[in-house]
Structures are given as structure tokens and as C-alpha cells.
Amino acid sequence: MPLTLERVDTRAAILDAADRLLARYGYQRMTMDDLAREAGIGRRTIYLHFKSKEEVALATIDRTIDLLLAELRQVARSEGSPADRVHRMLMARILFLFDRAQNMAHTLDDVYMALRPQYKHHRERYIQGEVEIFAEVLREGQELGVLEVDDPHAVGNALVVATSSLTPFSLSVRELGSRDEVERKIRRIADLLVHGLVR
Amino acid sequence: MPLTLERVDTRAAILDAADRLLARYGYQRMTMDDLAREAGIGRRTIYLHFKSKEEVALATIDRTIDLLLAELRQVARSEGSPADRVHRMLMARILFLFDRAQNMAHTLDDVYMALRPQYKHHRERYIQGEVEIFAEVLREGQELGVLEVDDPHAVGNALVVATSSLTPFSLSVRELGSRDEVERKIRRIADLLVHGLVR
Helix, strand or coil: CCCCHHHHHHHHHHHHHHHHHHHHHCCCCCCHHHHHHHHCCCHHHHHHHCCCHHHHHHHHHHHHHHHHHHHHHHHHCCCCCHHHHHHHHHHHHHHHHHHHHHCCCCCHHHHHHHHHHHHHHHHHHHHHHHHHHHHHHHHHHHHCCCECCCCHHHHHHHHHHHHHHHCCCCCCHHHHCCHHHHHHHHHHHHHHHHHHHEC | CCCCHHHHHHHHHHHHHHHHHHHHHCCCCCCHHHHHHHHCCCHHHHHHHCCCHHHHHHHHHHHHHHHHHHHHHHHHCCCCCHHHHHHHHHHHHHHHHHHHHHCCCCCHHHHHHHHHHHHHHHHHHHHHHHHHHHHHHHHHHHHHCCECCCCHHHHHHHHHHHHHHHCCCCCCHHHHCCHHHHHHHHHHHHHHHHHHHEC
16 A cells, blocks of 8 residues: 555554553553554554554554654754764763653553564664764764764764663663653763763 | 571572573473472472572572672772773673573573563662772772772763673673674773773
């Protein structure tokens, strides 16, 4: 089926409904019937877009990461030195994911637990998406001679990995602690990493 | 019951047996009967030491972390500048856990999944144990004026958190990749972090 505007809207409506239901009931208790009712469409229409509940839930995470990448791109192309932008990007990735996770604090862990096997395959793609945006800025800093970067892709990967244990994918939302606490922790790590990059 | 030498030996024998069985069968399929047989003792003797299978499995992880802490302490008190020791400690924590996880590559994920709720409470203690050893070396670097450290405990925590996504507790053993790959990744992160610390 071609991707008409109507089709895009329906897909978005299903994902919006899934976000609400996952926050309210968690993954296990959400059914495709609930989803149809919440989205205000027929059950069969959902199946035109998604093969299974798993696919819907993974698509909500995909969409979150797309939004994160859009935000990172914006910071990457904003004003400021490359070091400053890298620092803001590291802060942004952690706080964006933290804020998104708050809506579904009680159920996010349940979603990840249930989808862990399928989710693994998506995870690598998410990481690569972020790494590419970091690599852009690192390359710029390398060309300007202000950052000590031998391999922008490898360094970008190191930056993403070094901050990933503060994401709600690694620690449960409760384990992460308050936003202030997370902000303090990511600032320390970003300070160290960026200081380590500056010539 | 007092902690006599015999009691310590029995406890160690149970944990050794549990390590072997967890590697062979995984957590779900291991029973207390298997454990008694493998350790060559009576089922009731096990219950003098551990209340449940969960307790045994958590105790095997506790023991692994105790060994890690012993290794870190050794590096912390070895020759070399504080920066050099911090670097070696970061490498050591990741490669030690990687190597330990290899014995049970097929079952470690299963153990963590099953014990996740109880394991959370232990995790904070593990992290604090490591942080204290890092803080010792950081304080030394601070006093010598060679490291830029305002708060040794907070910086130690940042170092541990920034490398934790490369542990088999965060990523499954398969996701971590080969030892060479892990070594390359941790070296990059350790380089950045330690470079970020040096005055």
C-alpha cells in the first residue's frame, strides 16, 4: 500500500494511542482491541499498519529515537564551538530520554523486559544514528584543529557508550533517580569527556 | 551459627557448584537438589547457608564483585602515576567482568533477567565499593596536584558510570562483542576520561 498522507496520519494515531496505553496499562496488559478503541479505528486497520503488538511497541520506541535524533541534529548545527556543542548534545541525549521516560515511569521497564529480544536489533541502529551526528561535529572540531580526534566515528561511539548507562534503557526509571541527580551525573561525565577531547 | 572455617569452606563449595551449574544449565533449570548433588553435600546443609536459589545465585555475583574489588585495590596501590592507575583500573574493571562472563555466556543473561528485582539492591552496593577505590586514587592525584578533581567521590562515580555500559550487567554477553572489540572500546573511553582529568 502506498504511503499516502492518510496512511501516515493513521499510523501516527495508532502510535499516539499506544503511547497512552503503554503509560496507563503497561505492555503486557495492552491488547490490539484496546489499541483500536483508543485510536478510534477498526482492529483490522491496525493490522494494515502493524503485524503485532510487539511491532507497535517497538515503533513507539523508534519514533522516540527519531525525535531524539532530530533534537541532536539541531544542537549539532547550532552556534557555539564544537566542544560546546558536543557537551550540549551529551546533556541533551540523556535529559531527552529521561523526560520521555517520565510519562511512562511505571511501565517502561515492563516494555523493555517484554521486548528485550526484538529490541536488541533496533538498539544497534539507534546507537549508529546518534554516533553519526556526533561524528559530524567531531570532524568539524578535527578540521578546525580544536579537538583531538583521530577517528570521528570511533570517538562518537565512545561518547555515546560512555553516557548510555544513564539512559532508561540501561537503568530502570526508578534506579535513575531524580532529574536533578541525573543532570548532575551527566554533566560530570560530559565535562570529563569533553575536557578529554579539547586540545 | 558461628562462622567456623568448616562453614566458610562449605559455603565456598556451594558457590563453586552454583557457578558450574549456572554456566551449564542457566538459572531457571538449576534446582537446590542439583546444587546439593554437585557440591557433594546434603540438601539441608545448603539451607543452613542459603534460604533460596535466589540467594545462592546472588551470592555468586557478590563473590565475583568481591574479586573485582580485590583486583582494583591491587591496581590502585601499585606503581605508576594516579592518572595511569585510574586508566588501568578502568580497563581492569571492564575486562575482568568480561572474562568472568565468558564462562557463562549462554546463561548470564538468564540469571540477570531472573534476578533483576533483587539484583537492583545489590547493584548500588557494588558501585559504591568500586567508587571508593577510585576515590582513593583520585584523592591522591588531587593532593599531588596532578589531577583536576574537586570531589573524589563524585568523580569516581562518574568514572564508574561512564564505563558501566560495557559491563555484562548492561549489555548481554552477545551484544558486547569480542574481547578485542570490548578492549578497544574501553580503551577509547578510558583515554578520554583520564585525559579529561589530567591538569
